[in-house]
Amino acid sequence: MPISSLAALPIRRLTLRDLTACADLSQDRGWPREEHKWGLLLTAGHGYGIDAPEGGLVAACVVMEYGPGQRVDLSAIGMVLVAERHSRQGVGRRLMRHVVAAMDGTPLTLHATPLGRPLYEELGFKTVGRAEMLMGRFRPDESEPSVPTRAATAEDLPSILRLDAEVFGVDRTPVLVRLPAFADQVRVAEEDGRIIGYAAAWPSMRTHVIGPLIARDTETAKALVESLAAGTDRPLRTDVDARHEELLVWAKARGLAPVMSNAVMMLGAPGVPGDWTRRFAPLTVAAG
DSSP states (O other): OOHHHHHHSOEEEEOGGGHHHHHHHHHHTTSOOOHHHHHHHHHHSEEEEEEOTTSSEEEEEEEEEESSTTOOSEEEEEEEEEOGGGTTSSHHHHHHHHHHHHHTTOOEEEEEOTTTHHHHHHTTOEEEEEEEEEEEOOOOOSSOOSSOEEEOOGGGHHHHHHHHHHHHSSOOHHHHTTHHHHOSEEEEEEETTEEEEEEEEEEETTEEEEEEEEESSHHHHHHHHHHHHHTOSSOEEEEEETTOHHHHHHHHHTTOEEEEEEEEEEESSSSOOSOGGGEEEOSOTTTO
C-alpha cells in the first residue's frame, strides 16, 4: 500500500473485540501472541489502532493511565507494533504522534527496544534508565529465605494498593484490582503484620512472568521470587531495573539468563516517579 494511502487510514480506539487482531499483530512481528496480556491491557487501558483495508491491523499500541480518580499523573505506552508488510513507511511515527497529542502534556513513559528507540528520541523522549529481561529455569536457593512470604488474600488488597502507590509514585488501582484474576499467583512479604513487599506471576505462553515486584529491599525481593518460582514448573521471565545489580547477579546465578535490554524513556518529566529502590520489576514493560 502506498505511503499516501496509509496516511489516510483513520486511527481509532481498540476494544476487547480487537483482541485476536492484536495477538495476530504480535505474532506477525515475531512476538508471543500473549492474548492474556492483551486482554488486561485493553480492559484496564486504552488501545489505539489502524485498520488494514485487507483485514487485521496495520498498527496498534496501548496506553495505561495512572493517577487518583479522574486525574492522570502518568501514562505508560506499550505494545507499539506495526505489521511487517507496512513497516518502515511512517505508520509507527504517525500513531505515536497521535497518542502523544491525545495525552495533552501528561508525562509519558515507555520501555524501548533498540529498534524503536530512535523514533521515540525523535518525538522527544529521553532515556532515564534501563531494564534487563531475564528468562530461564529457576534453580532454587538451598538456604531458607530470610523474609517470610505467603499467598495474598482479598483482605490484603488495600495494603497492596497503598504500598504500590507509595513506591510507584502514582495510583495504579484500575490495573492492580485486576491482578488477582490476571495472575496465577500473588504473594506478599510481611514483617510484624505489615506488608513490606508483593509480587505476582502471570502466564505468558509457556512461561510465567514475574511482575510487578515491589519490595522493601533486595532480600525481600529474592524471597518473593523464590516463593513464586516454587509455585510453578514453567520457565520464568522478568524485567529487572538494571540498578538492582545484586538481584540481577543472584537471579542469573539461579538460572535466569539475559535475553535483552530495554531503555526506560520519559517525555514531559525528568524521570520516572516513585522510589526505584523498592521497585524491582514492572507488571509488564507495556504497563510500567
